[in-house]
Amino acid sequence: xxxxxxxxxxxxxxxxxxxxxxxxxxxxxxxxxxxxxxxxxxxxxxxxxxxxxxxxxxxxxxxxxxxxxxxxxxxxxxxxxxxxxxxxxxxxxxxxxxxxxxxxxxxxxxxxxxxxxxxxxxxxxxxxxxxxxxxxxxxxxxxxxxxxxxxxxxxxxxxxxxxxxxxxxxxxxxxxxxxxxxxxxxxxxxxxxxxxxxxxxxxxxxxxxxxxxxxxxxxxxxxxxxxxxxxxxxxxxxxxx
Numbered sequence: 001x002x003x004x005x006x007x008x009x010x011x012x013x014x015x016x017x018x019x020x021x022x023x024x025x026x027x028x029x030x031x032x033x034x035x036x037x038x039x040x041x042x043x044x045x046x047x048x049x050x051x052x053x054x055x056x057x058x059x060x061x062x063x064x065x066x067x068x069x070x071x072x073x074x075x076x077x078x079x080x081x082x083x084x085x086x087x088x089x090x091x092x093x094x095x096x097x098x099x100x101x102x103x104x105x106x107x108x109x110x111x112x113x114x115x116x117x118x119x120x121x122x123x124x125x126x127x128x129x130x131x132x133x134x135x136x137x138x139x140x141x142x143x144x145x146x147x148x149x150x151x152x153x154x155x156x157x158x159x160x161x162x163x164x165x166x167x168x169x170x171x172x173x174x175x176x177x178x179x180x181x182x183x184x185x186x187x188x189x190x191x192x193x194x195x196x197x198x199x200x201x202x203x204x205x206x207x208x209x210x211x212x213x214x215x216x217x218x219x220x221x222x223x224x225x226x227x228x229x230x231x232x233x234x235x236x237x238x239x240x241x
Contacts, residue, residue, distance in 0.1 A: 001032050001117060001118045001199075002029070002030060002032050002195060002196070003031060003032065003034070003035055003117065003122075003195070003198070004023065004033070004034045004035070004194075004195060005034075005035050005036075005158055005176060005178040005193060005194040006019075006034060006035070006037070006178055006181045006193055007037035007038065007039065007064075007158075007159070007161070007178050007179070007181065008037075008038075008039040008064065008160045008161070008163055008179075008180035008181060008183060009036070009040045009041075009050055009180075009182040010039055010041070010042055010180065011040070011042060011043060011045060011046045011050050011182065012044035012046065012050070012181065012182025012191070012212075012217060012234075013049040013050050013053065014212050014213050014217055015044075015181055015191040015217075016050060016053055016181060016182070016191075017212070018210055018211065018212035018213070019181060019191055019193050019208075019210050019212075022210045023195070029195065033058075033059075033060070034054070034058075034059035034060065035059070035060045035061075035115070035122065035158055036054060036059050036061040036124075037062060037064070037124050037125065037158055037159055037160035037161075037178075038062045038063050038065075038126040038160055038161075039064030039065065039067060039160060039161070040061065041066055041067055041094050041098075042067075042069070042070060042090055042091055042094045043066070043182070044182055044234070045093065045094075045217075045221060045224050045226065046220065047094050047097055047098055047102060048097060048098065048099050048101075048102045051102045051105050051106070052101075052102075054105075055105055060115055060124065062109055062110055062111060062112055062124050062125070062126060063106070063110065063126065064161065065126065065133060065161070066091075067106055069091055070095050070106065071106055071107065073091060073092065073095045074098070074103055074106075086227040086229060086230075086241055089226065089227055090227070093224060093226060111132055112124060112129075118198040118199075118200075119201075120155045120156055120198055120203070121153060121154045121155050122154060122155070122156040123156070123158065124158050125157065125159050126159065126160050126161050127159060127160075127161045128157075129148050129151050129154070129157060130148060130151055133161065134161070135161060135162045136159055136161075136162055136175075136177065137164040138164050138165065139164075142168070145168055145171065145173070146170055146171045148173070148175070149170055149171030149172060149173040149175075155172075155174065155203075156173070156174040156176065156203065157174065157175050158176045158196075159175070159176070159177050160177060160178070162177060163179060163183065163184055163192075164177055164179065164186075165177055165178060165179030165194065165207050166207075167194070167205040167207060174205070176194055176196065177194075178192060178194035178207070179192025179209075180192055181193050183233070183234070185237065185238055185239040186237060187237050187238055188209060188237045189235060189236065190209040190211050190212070190237070191210045191212050192207070192208070192209055193207075193208050193210065195208065214234050214235055217231075217234050218234060218235065221234075229241060
């Protein structure tokens with residue numbers, strides 16, 4: 001079974017389409033299903049298209065922190081963070097754009113979920129099995145992954161939030177972060193994702209970086225008069241605010 005792992009799409013539909021095209025065109029790799037670890041909305045201006053893509057493909061999705069903040073605004077409440085007005089503009093623009101169908105879909109998503117696929121329990125978490133906002137990086141100490149392994153019964157743990165791709169096998173647990181499909185911070189603007197292949201008791205993980213038409217995102221940001229700093233961030237693959 002081949003499972004496409006995604007996280008932190010951030011409304012970047014051109015990146016999603018490029019990922020899908022890559023797996024369709026390169027050696028017939030393909031995938032059987034999709035797992036998505038949240039932050040599907042905010043920062044690139046394609047929230048409805050992104051959520052529709054996930055729905056159409058019956059992806060197993062959860063909520064991330066940006067999704068939660070969007071839902072907070074939708075409920076008529078406000079939030080204290082982020083303080084930066086440029087970020088708040090991005091949240092407001094997303095919420096104003098969301099269709100009723102997109103709103104219902106976001107409201108239906110859990111904070112985490114466990115799946116049984118090919119006899120393996122796969123846990124989807126935005127941050128970690130202990131906290132949805134925990135930041136786990138490729139360089140996080142093995143001791144922390146050992147602690148998390150002891151906290152979960154999942155054989156495979158997939159997380160997002162840090163935009164840091166990695167694969168580690170620690171304490172009998174496979175830990176995977178596919179990186180950000182829509183907004184990488186490491187100076188490489190390419191989309192990041194992972195392919196999880198399960199064959200019997202064998203687990204294989206391939207991390208991928210895939211080029212996409214960044215200028216389509218830039219053009220859409222400018223079409224909606226959104227802060228220019230985000231065009232720079234998408235072009236550079238960096239976090240600048």
